[in-house]
Amino acid sequence: MRHLFALVISSVVLLPITNFAVAQQHTFNTFSDVDVFMQSYYQHPQPQLISSLIEALDSSGFLRKSTNAPSVTGFFSEIFASNPDQISKWQVLIAKREEQTRTVLNNALTTSKTGGVLKLSGHSAQLNDEYWGAFFASGNPKYVDKLVDQLQFFDEREDEALFFAGGTAKWSLASNAQTYPAVRSAIEESKLKANKRTQELITDLLTSGPATVKQQMVEIIRTQKESGKWQ
Numbered sequence: 001m002r003h004l005f006a007l008v009i010s011s012v013v014l015l016p017i018t019n020f021a022v023a024q025q026h027t028f029n030t031f032s033d034v035d036v037f038m039q040s041y042y043q044h045p046q047p048q049l050i051s052s053l054i055e056a057l058d059s060s061g062f063l064r065k066s067t068n069a070p071s072v073t074g075f076f077s078e079i080f081a082s083n084p085d086q087i088s089k090w091q092v093l094i095a096k097r098e099e100q101t102r103t104v105l106n107n108a109l110t111t112s113k114t115g116g117v118l119k120l121s122g123h124s125a126q127l128n129d130e131y132w133g134a135f136f137a138s139g140n141p142k143y144v145d146k147l148v149d150q151l152q153f154f155d156e157r158e159d160e161a162l163f164f165a166g167g168t169a170k171w172s173l174a175s176n177a178q179t180y181p182a183v184r185s186a187i188e189e190s191k192l193k194a195n196k197r198t199q200e201l202i203t204d205l206l207t208s209g210p211a212t213v214k215q216q217m218v219e220i221i222r223t224q225k226e227s228g229k230w231q
Contacts, residue, residue, distance in 0.1 A: 028056035035062070038075055042139030042182075047083045054093045057101045069104050070126045074117045074133025076108035081116055082138070118142060123150060123165040128172060135183075144186035147173055148194065151201045160230045163220070171213045174205040 028034050034056050037049070057063050063072060080087055087109070094105045111117060117134040120127060128147060135143035151173075153166030177184040184206070191202045205213055224230040 027052055028060060031060045031062055031065075034060045038071075038133070039136050041075070041137055042135070045082075047079070047086060050079055050083070050086070050090065051093055054090060054097065054101075054105065057105075058098050063098075063100050063104060067129070069100075070129035071133035071136075072104050073108045073111060074130035074135075075137045076105055076133075077111040077116050077130075078134045078137035078140075080109050080112040118146070123153060123162055125164045125168040128165065128168050132172060132176070139182060141182075141186035141189065144173070144183060145190050148187065148190040148198065148202065151198050154201055155197070157220075157224065157229065160224070163224075167213075167217045167220075170201060170205050171210050171217065173202075174208065174213045175210040177206055178209065 028037060034053065037053060057072070062068055080090075091109075094102055097105070111120070117130045120130065128150060131143045131146045134140070147169045150165050150169035153162045154170050156162040156166060173183070173187055177187055187202060187206065191199055194202065221230065
């Protein structure tokens with residue numbers, strides 16, 4: 001199995017919102033412009049800018065970073081579901097995009113028509129990215145609940161992929177709780193309904209922060225490799 005530790009760093013890498021003017025602009029010239037706009041969308045929905053965003057997925061090279069595909073899928077699945085009257089217009093633009101962009105956006109459209117990311121099953125780092133993309137498009141705390149649900153796999157020591165589902169959930173929750181008050185609030189609300197072990201993991205990620213969680217994962221991976229359980 002391909003080693004997944006790179007996802008701890010490369011998936012759900014979220015930049016602080018430092019310039020709201022970027023989120024308001026009508027053109028997206030850089031990778032960062034796209035990133036910032038998508039992360040702040042739920043705070044200031046602007047469907048009139050989605051056409052420009054679709055075009056910028058090619059010009060900015062945003063999807064040339066392969067780990068961005070799941071979050072874009074999650075994001076656009078919510079955008080399409082919330083703006084059904086705009087889909088035909090957007091499909092014209094999508095048809096003109098690069099193959100990778102067309103594939104990702106068409107997957108998002110399919111997802112939106114089948115109940116959205118909340119209806120997806122499975123446990124993986126990539127699915128966690130889809131949850132985050134959908135959250136930043138909608139602000140729906142149910143997506144944070146989904147990520148909290150993955151924390152149970154942080155204690156997994158047999159199935160490496162399941163461990164990464166739990167580990168990337170813990171790391172990304174810790175990271176985004178520091179930047180987005182809505183995320184921290186949703187985590188704290190979810191904690192009230194969680195079992196004891198999940199409550200302990202939530203307390204740890206909120207107090208320790210993402211750097212500590214990342215180091216925890218490094219140590220777990222090292223131990224598992226040394227024991228011969230993971231390659």
